Amino acid sequence: MAKRNAFYAQSGGVTAVINATACGLIETARSSRKMGKVFAGRNGIIGALREELIDTSRESRQAIAGLRSTPGGAFGSCRYRLANPDRDLSEYVRLIDVFRAHDIGYFFYNGGGDSQDTAHKISQIGSRLNYPVISIGIPKTVDNDLPFTDSCPGFGSVAKYVAVSVREAALDVASMCESSTKVFIMEVMGRHAGWIAASGGLAKETPSGPPHIILFPEIPFDRKDFLGKVSRTVDKQGYCVIVVSEGARYADGTFLADAGTTDAFGHIQLGGVAPTLASMISTELGYKYHWAVADYLQRSARHIASATDVEQAYAVGKAAVEFALAGKSAVMPIIVRKSSKPYRWTIGEVPLSKVANVEKSMPRGFITRDGYGITAKAREYLEPLIQGEAYPVYHGGLPRYVELENRLVRKKLPPFPAAG
Amino acid sequence: MAKRNAFYAQSGGVTAVINATACGLIETARSSRKMGKVFAGRNGIIGALREELIDTSRESRQAIAGLRSTPGGAFGSCRYRLANPDRDLSEYVRLIDVFRAHDIGYFFYNGGGDSQDTAHKISQIGSRLNYPVISIGIPKTVDNDLPFTDSCPGFGSVAKYVAVSVREAALDVASMCESSTKVFIMEVMGRHAGWIAASGGLAKETPSGPPHIILFPEIPFDRKDFLGKVSRTVDKQGYCVIVVSEGARYADGTFLADAGTTDAFGHIQLGGVAPTLASMISTELGYKYHWAVADYLQRSARHIASATDVEQAYAVGKAAVEFALAGKSAVMPIIVRKSSKPYRWTIGEVPLSKVANVEKSMPRGFITRDGYGITAKAREYLEPLIQGEAYPVYHGGLPRYVELENRLVRKKLPPFPAAG
Numbered sequence: 001m002a003k004r005n006a007f008y009a010q011s012g013g014v015t016a017v018i019n020a021t022a023c024g025l026i027e028t029a030r031s032s033r034k035m036g037k038v039f040a041g042r043n044g045i046i047g048a049l050r051e052e053l054i055d056t057s058r059e060s061r062q063a064i065a066g067l068r069s070t071p072g073g074a075f076g077s078c079r080y081r082l083a084n085p086d087r088d089l090s091e092y093v094r095l096i097d098v099f100r101a102h103d104i105g106y107f108f109y110n111g112g113g114d115s116q117d118t119a120h121k122i123s124q125i126g127s128r129l130n131y132p133v134i135s136i137g138i139p140k141t142v143d144n145d146l147p148f149t150d151s152c153p154g155f156g157s158v159a160k161y162v163a164v165s166v167r168e169a170a171l172d173v174a175s176m177c178e179s180s181t182k183v184f185i186m187e188v189m190g191r192h193a194g195w196i197a198a199s200g201g202l203a204k205e206t207p208s209g210p211p212h213i214i215l216f217p218e219i220p221f222d223r224k225d226f227l228g229k230v231s232r233t234v235d236k237q238g239y240c241v242i243v244v245s246e247g248a249r250y251a252d253g254t255f256l257a258d259a260g261t262t263d264a265f266g267h268i269q270l271g272g273v274a275p276t277l278a279s280m281i282s283t284e285l286g287y288k289y290h291w292a293v294a295d296y297l298q299r300s301a302r303h304i305a306s307a308t309d310v311e312q313a314y315a316v317g318k319a320a321v322e323f324a325l326a327g328k329s330a331v332m333p334i335i336v337r338k339s340s341k342p343y344r345w346t347i348g349e350v351p352l353s354k355v356a357n358v359e360k361s362m363p364r365g366f367i368t369r370d371g372y373g374i375t376a377k378a379r380e381y382l383e384p385l386i387q388g389e390a391y392p393v394y395h396g397g398l399p400r401y402v403e404l405e406n407r408l409v410r411k412k413l414p415p416f417p418a419a420g
Numbered sequence: 421m422a423k424r425n426a427f428y429a430q431s432g433g434v435t436a437v438i439n440a441t442a443c444g445l446i447e448t449a450r451s452s453r454k455m456g457k458v459f460a461g462r463n464g465i466i467g468a469l470r471e472e473l474i475d476t477s478r479e480s481r482q483a484i485a486g487l488r489s490t491p492g493g494a495f496g497s498c499r500y501r502l503a504n505p506d507r508d509l510s511e512y513v514r515l516i517d518v519f520r521a522h523d524i525g526y527f528f529y530n531g532g533g534d535s536q537d538t539a540h541k542i543s544q545i546g547s548r549l550n551y552p553v554i555s556i557g558i559p560k561t562v563d564n565d566l567p568f569t570d571s572c573p574g575f576g577s578v579a580k581y582v583a584v585s586v587r588e589a590a591l592d593v594a595s596m597c598e599s600s601t602k603v604f605i606m607e608v609m610g611r612h613a614g615w616i617a618a619s620g621g622l623a624k625e626t627p628s629g630p631p632h633i634i635l636f637p638e639i640p641f642d643r644k645d646f647l648g649k650v651s652r653t654v655d656k657q658g659y660c661v662i663v664v665s666e667g668a669r670y671a672d673g674t675f676l677a678d679a680g681t682t683d684a685f686g687h688i689q690l691g692g693v694a695p696t697l698a699s700m701i702s703t704e705l706g707y708k709y710h711w712a713v714a715d716y717l718q719r720s721a722r723h724i725a726s727a728t729d730v731e732q733a734y735a736v737g738k739a740a741v742e743f744a745l746a747g748k749s750a751v752m753p754i755i756v757r758k759s760s761k762p763y764r765w766t767i768g769e770v771p772l773s774k775v776a777n778v779e780k781s782m783p784r785g786f787i788t789r790d791g792y793g794i795t796a797k798a799r800e801y802l803e804p805l806i807q808g809e810a811y812p813v814y815h816g817g818l819p820r821y822v823e824l825e826n827r828l829v830r831k832k833l834p835p836f837p838a839a840g
Contacts, residue, residue, distance in 0.1 A: 013596070016588075044599075072595045073596070077596055079599050079600045160817060172491065174496075178463035179464075275695070292716060292717050294712055296589040386817035391811070397583070399587065399588075
């Protein structure tokens with residue numbers, strides 16, 4: 001049997017290390033000599049629907065190696081969700097048509113929970129449409145909410161960025177608090193779970209040291225209690241450092257960030273839980289404040305990526321190819337923790353049928369009883385994930401990140417209208 | 421004559437490298453064997469007024485060496501401005517009393533323009549009060565607005581942080597723009613001048629690459645023109661990356677950040693030019709956006725400090741002691757650029773009388789004609805300042821920053837009420 005080609009797509013929000021996964025996958029496929037070409041979807045799965053397939057075999061070995069230290073999504077990603085095949089099978093039929101036209105026998109989908117669900121469906125529908133495809137889901141999400149895998153590639157690097165940034169900014173505030181800024185607020189990602197906010201807690205070196213307050217989506221925000229805690233912290237420590245998840249919310253579920261702020265034109269101003277808290281603190285307590293919103297900086301900060309995370313991101317890409325070549329389908333490689341101290345891990349696997357639509361939430365035991373900090377258990381879990389530095393190469397003072405040529409394969413099919 | 425002691429104070433907003441200056445100063449004073457103890461003001465000049473003098477001779481050699489790679493202000497800083505001595509001499513009299521009580525013959529003031537003015541006044545008033553003090557100003561400011569010195573210690577590291585962050589976040593947006601975020605806005609410091617915003621321009625690799633728009637305080641904001649530029653950029657490039665100075669303003673001088681946003685309680689929400697622009701773009705053009713406000717993260721980011729900046733920060737601290745021991749007073753060490761390609765610099769000096777109350781603004785020739793980018797001239801000036809990485813030591817995944825013991829010298833004087 002001739003070697004069949006592979007299709008790889010990046011899905012959802014990109015990370016500092018999703019390209020390291022692509023690197024592991026492509027390098028392993030190339031060196032196996034058992035797989036044909038790896039085609040990457042231009043802008044993710046949309047690229048498959050549009051038959052916009054990037055021929056990665058035309059990229060140099062150096063360029064592919066450079067993916068290991070380049071943030072963002074080198075082939076483009078998307079937030080496109082395929083229609084439910086029980087209601088409308090047309091997109092799946094199109095995917096199979098494209099796969100058939102380009103002799104694609106392997107489907108690799110690199111993303112979060114939705115993507116694992118899609119990868120699972122493709123593994124089923126290929127057979128149904130008489131074109132069996134080996135379908136492998138590859139974990140990726142800064143939200144760290146995929147089940148079974150001990151952690152999600154992408155998360156460790158955000159965690160490291162947040163912990164480093166909080167430690168640094170805290171030193172700044174501590175220096176200024178006598179006569180100036182008393183409260184510093186850093187807003188971090190994590191709409192549904194507090195994993196990223198929790199990682200800010202790693203910056204804490206002493207029980208009374210910064211960060212003094214972490215606000216998690218898991219703990220209903222109590223304005224009065226919070227303001228009391230801020231006030232007591234400033235009284236005792238002279239300043240207060242707060243890490244807040246973008247998903248922090250009141251008991252009734254309202255996000256703090258949606259507190260009804262309007263701009264000069266009367267439009268509702270979305271986002272910005274940090275400025276919302278700052279305004280609250282200023283109004284009620286009168287403290288001078290500063291706030292930061294890291295936004296994309298946190299998930300693209302390859303310059304301060306966790307070496308552990310980079311290695312794991314590469315490993316799941318590599319494992320995906322190995323699974324596929326071993327004839328496994330409908331599985332996802334996972335990180336299995338063997339011990340925390342010293343940290344040891346290996347790659348395992350889990351059937352996609354078990355992964356789809358299951359979200360891993362942060363255990364309540366990771367948050368201190370008062371709701372404002374992380375426990376020793378959380379620290380034991382988080383610390384290994386930020387270990388090691390994996391600096392990119394610099395040129396002229398800036399990281400040298402690769403840009404691929406991204407040449408498309410010639411199309412063989414008529415356009416598919418639905419994908420634009 | 422017995423060796424006289426020295427007083428050193430950090431002033432104004434701290435930086436990623438102001439402690440490197442302290443390190444250069446203390447190490448040079450120690451190894452000279454010609455200077456007594458170096459006392460540091462606890463929380464800056466306030467510490468002198470309160471007679472809260474940190475005895476740096478009680479810190480270990482390792483701790484002092486660690487200052488070279490620790491951000492923030494290790495002794496505390498302040499934004500306290502002494503009263504005008506022509507109207508009220510009492511604070512200056514107090515300073516001289518404290519200096520006399522502790523046999524302080526050298527005054528080192530590490531800060532921006534105001535601090536240089538204070539250092540100048542102290543050099544004059546000491547003699548007037550019959551207690552001559554050698555007074556040296558040491559440059560420090562992320563704003564890069566001190567005259568005569570080619571650049572200001574602290575600026576190069578912010579510039580590097582901003583350039584790196586913009587490059588990374590731009591890769592993220594570029595990956596997502598087909599189906600999601602089209603506009604990314606990063607707000608940076610620089611209330612009065614666009615030096616920091618300009619450094620974001622270093623991330624640009626090709627004429628049409630990101631960042632596509634930089635908004636400077638020097639160029640009046642034209643809403644219609646700006647929105648047109650955003651729209652054209654998204655049409656052509658698929659996305660638009662914007663770097664905006666916190667000091668961006670309309671032609672009438674109104675800051676964009678003061679555009680009258682109110683929160684849910686009707687209070688004016690200060691700050692946040694990035695969310696203000698985001699809201700404007702969303703309302704007028706309908707693009708999905710993300711925005712980041714780096715705030716203190718940018719000036720405390722020792723993890724990505726410029727090696728050039730660290731070296732220069734150390735060098736001005738060292739030079740300050742050398743000047744003082746050579747009997748020079750009322751001077752400030754400066755960075756003198758000898759060539760840009762290759763970058764060569766040396767330490768020079770300038771009389772404080774010339775420095776006081778002069779602000780260096782960014783030349784118009786550094787900004788492109790359309791007002792949205794930087795010129796080759798700006799690049800030639802900025803590029804050397806971000807050269808080299810000077811990574812701190814990591815332990816357990818986080819930078820190991822020193823915390824000094826900061827033991828105070830026993831007080832000899834009655835309290836000075838005005839300083840609280």
